[in-house]
Amino acid sequence: MSETAKIILVLFQLLTIASALLVTFSPNILYASISLLFAFLGVAIMFLYAGADFLAGVQVIVYIGGVTILVLFAIMLTSWMYQVKLRDSRAKLIVPLLLALFGLLPFLYQGAQHLASRVLRTVPPDFEAFAFSPKTNAVGEALLGNYLLPFEGITVLLLGALVGAVWLARPK
Amino acid sequence: MSFLDWATGLHGYLFVGTILATLGIIAVVYRRNSIGVLLGIELLLNAASINFISFSKFRTAAIDGQIFALFIIIIAAAEAAVALAIILRLYRLRETIDAGEANLMRN
Known part of the structure; x- marks a missing residue:
């Protein structure tokens, strides 16, 4: 892969993470579901770079075209957009946030990175050719x-x- | 190894998957809005798909991981349809979609 292609992939990974942050922490459910759309788009681009071109198309069609629109319909049918009652309060965020940041994230991160290092010792020789074939x-x-x-x-x-x-x- | 190689390799893919899974768990636990819980579940399923796809490229260079990711996408679509039907039903019965208000299995 060229440097430009790598930079584009990193930009879409950052878009995915930023959109997922908005999905979780935005108090307005409408903004959360709109940003979920961009998270799905970033994941589709990651699929494309990992050699899953068919999966990237399915991701765009099913998630962006189907699930997000369905969720938006459900929001419009069930609540007024700026109804205060349905907004999530910041005060209840502290305990789940602490548990996830110090209980879940370090273990997941260490486990995944350790697994990746072990896997990369026996990497298949032809994975670049695999990634760019239909x-x-x-x-x-x-x-x-x-x-x-x-x-x-x-x-x-x-x-x-x-x-x-x-x-x-x-x-x- | 430069940052670009790290981020576009297996480590970077698994890192994005880790972040998405953690954020999905937080959304499932913290959201009072039922639709917000559903969005968190979608994030979790996407994290699982990312892991399948990345190992399919970097470990086996074969198609099997992509088939599993395809099944995950199909199941997520079915799950979203059923969950939204349940949420609409809850709204019709209780006039709210607060997850804390759904405390009965029957109406």
């Missing part, structure tokens, strides 16, 4: 080959979720 064909063959049973299972799950969502949202 994947749609391979994903399709894997879905209808090795992963046929999970694929069929997930179609049943989607049908169940669809029927369940319609039944839950029925009028009284």
